[in-house]
Amino acid sequence: MLDNLILNKKSIESIYKTICEFYEKYLKQFGVKLPKLYDSQGNFTKDALVLVYLAYDYPNTRKVSKEELTKFVRSYYPNTNDVQQARHLGAQAGWWIIAGGRDNIVVKIKRGLYQLYTLEQPYPGFKKGHRISETDNWDEIKEKYSFRCATCGSQEGKPHFHWPATKTILQKAHMDPNKPLVAGNIIPQCQKCNRGDRNRWVYDNKGRVIKLANANFVRNFDKDVREKIYKILYNEFNRKNPN
Numbered sequence: 001m002l003d004n005l006i007l008n009k010k011s012i013e014s015i016y017k018t019i020c021e022f023y024e025k026y027l028k029q030f031g032v033k034l035p036k037l038y039d040s041q042g043n044f045t046k047d048a049l050v051l052v053y054l055a056y057d058y059p060n061t062r063k064v065s066k067e068e069l070t071k072f073v074r075s076y077y078p079n080t081n082d083v084q085q086a087r088h089l090g091a092q093a094g095w096w097i098i099a100g101g102r103d104n105i106v107v108k109i110k111r112g113l114y115q116l117y118t119l120e121q122p123y124p125g126f127k128k129g130h131r132i133s134e135t136d137n138w139d140e141i142k143e144k145y146s147f148r149c150a151t152c153g154s155q156e157g158k159p160h161f162h163w164p165a166t167k168t169i170l171q172k173a174h175m176d177p178n179k180p181l182v183a184g185n186i187i188p189q190c191q192k193c194n195r196g197d198r199n200r201w202v203y204d205n206k207g208r209v210i211k212l213a214n215a216n217f218v219r220n221f222d223k224d225v226r227e228k229i230y231k232i233l234y235n236e237f238n239r240k241n242p243n
């Protein structure tokens with residue numbers, strides 16, 4: 001591993017300027033979030049510092065360890081102990097920053113290392129996951145999910161993933177069945193995943209179950225789980241009679 005790069009104010013500003021140029025040209029349209037270079041007090045923001053550090057000498061970017069990033073951020077924020085910005089800038093803000101780990105399939109890179117992959121495309125999947133709340137245009141929604149069921153991945157018009165003799169039909173489905181079917185609450189689901197009994201669940205925008213939507217379904221839980229829930233609620237509601 002190389003020693004920390006020395007970046008003075010001037011080089012930070014110049015790297016940030018390069019980032020802005022790529023951002024305007026390639027990334028803004030996908031809703032990638034550009035961190036401000038300065039906060040209201042005129043200090044560099046941590047997000048910008050991390051992005052600048054990773055973008056040094058772009059496109060010949062380096063693999064950078066979390067320790068190295070932390071050391072760099074510390075030269076402006078001495079009390080920083082663990083820099084989480086690189087991961088956040090990737091998955092949540094849309095910058096294509098590779099985080100080393102077992103499930104990364106883009107480039108071979110060790111756990112704990114980060115590398116800015118490109119400034120010309122957003123983080124894979126970013127445009128699909130993050131702007132869905134802004135539209136209720138059905139074709140646009142389906143396009144963002146590549147015409148697949150958000151839950152099981154079956155593709156519209158093709159044989160269903162689990163029932164190959166059935167043609168997949170995509171339907172507008174509730175993320176939260178207790179809320180109206182309007183922008184921000186619609187995901188595409190196939191006719192199998194969107195059956196009536198699925199009103200039990202609240203889904204996230206990736207079609208994963210995140211909550212229970214129908215209290216009655218608690219009756220299907222195993223006894224030890226019901227007991228644990230009872231304990232939680234008994235304490236939460238101060239042991240009051242529910243009636």
Ligand SMILES: [Zn+2]
Pocket residue numbers: 149150151152153154189190191192193194
């Ligand atoms: Zn499905």
